[in-house]
Amino acid sequence: MTHVSSTQTIPQAGEVPRHVAIIMDGNGRWAHQRGLPRFAGHQRGVEAVRRIVRACSDRGVGYLTLFAFSSENWRRPAEEVALLMQLFIAALTNEVRKLHRNRVRLRVIGDITRFDAKIQALIASGEQLTAANTALTLTIAANYGGRWDILQALARLCREQPGAAAAGLHETQLAPYLSMAYAPEPDLFIRTGGEQRVSNFLLWHLAYTELYFTDRLWPDFDAEALETAFAWYRGRERRFGRTSEQLESAALTPGQVAQAAGRG
Ligand code: IPE
Ligand code: IPE
Numbered sequence: 001m002t003h004v005s006s007t008q009t010i011p012q013a014g015e016v017p018r019h020v021a022i023i024m025d026g027n028g029r030w031a032h033q034r035g036l037p038r039f040a041g042h043q044r045g046v047e048a049v050r051r052i053v054r055a056c057s058d059r060g061v062g063y064l065t066l067f068a069f070s071s072e073n074w075r076r077p078a079e080e081v082a083l084l085m086q087l088f089i090a091a092l093t094n095e096v097r098k099l100h101r102n103r104v105r106l107r108v109i110g111d112i113t114r115f116d117a118k119i120q121a122l123i124a125s126g127e128q129l130t131a132a133n134t135a136l137t138l139t140i141a142a143n144y145g146g147r148w149d150i151l152q153a154l155a156r157l158c159r160e161q162p163g164a165a166a167a168g169l170h171e172t173q174l175a176p177y178l179s180m181a182y183a184p185e186p187d188l189f190i191r192t193g194g195e196q197r198v199s200n201f202l203l204w205h206l207a208y209t210e211l212y213f214t215d216r217l218w219p220d221f222d223a224e225a226l227e228t229a230f231a232w233y234r235g236r237e238r239r240f241g242r243t244s245e246q247l248e249s250a251a252l253t254p255g256q257v258a259q260a261a262g263r264g
């Protein structure tokens, strides 16, 4: 089922974010600071992934989306790309059963046709094994680009509904074709590693997401750091275009505000 866009519903205040999306950045710098090869940082980054998946499960987060490899990361030295692919294979081979035991549902978004057949097969079997799990949905963005996602959605829409564009497109028509149509839009975006940019991550989905940037390098990111981000999130007032007064008005429940804004 596709959720109503989070730009149109007001999530309950004070809650743990329902959907957390993270740009896991800073592995290379973490390694460099220690005189280690970049790959050592990526290896430690996998440990951080394990910690954060567990922490999000424990905290009752519904959806965790992790940017693992961008469509631009192919530009890195061939050796680093190859090592990242090996790490991806190892993680898919070793972690999926554990995810399944913890009732985590695994999804991968991105143009996976660019990966070799072995990776594509591991993705397919991991998704299949965990498809019915109802705890955390863990989405790995691999060879993902936000612009690619919008374009592939538009292409599929035009293929399946040839007359749609001529009739005047609405957001809700495109949304089901985006690669994360199964999830509500992210409530909280986190980027580690100090950069304050989106780097072609979830361009469509971040329209009203709260953006949190931390200098902490990804291999050092832990449950406590996540909790700090959640505390910051709880302090935000998500107005979605309205005024504070409107939101504070006791007469308007979040549902009514959404209705007043006109859904769909
Ligand atoms: C993020 O860490 C991991 C990937 C992009 C695969 P980086 O490798 O970008 O680390 P820095 O930014 O060089 O420190
Ligand atoms: C973004 O990190 C992509 C991932 C974390 C997978 P980068 O390190 O590649 O981002 P830029 O290129 O510095 O913006």
Ligand code: MG
Residues within 6 Å of the ligand: 025, 026, 027, 193
């Ligand atoms: Mg980086």
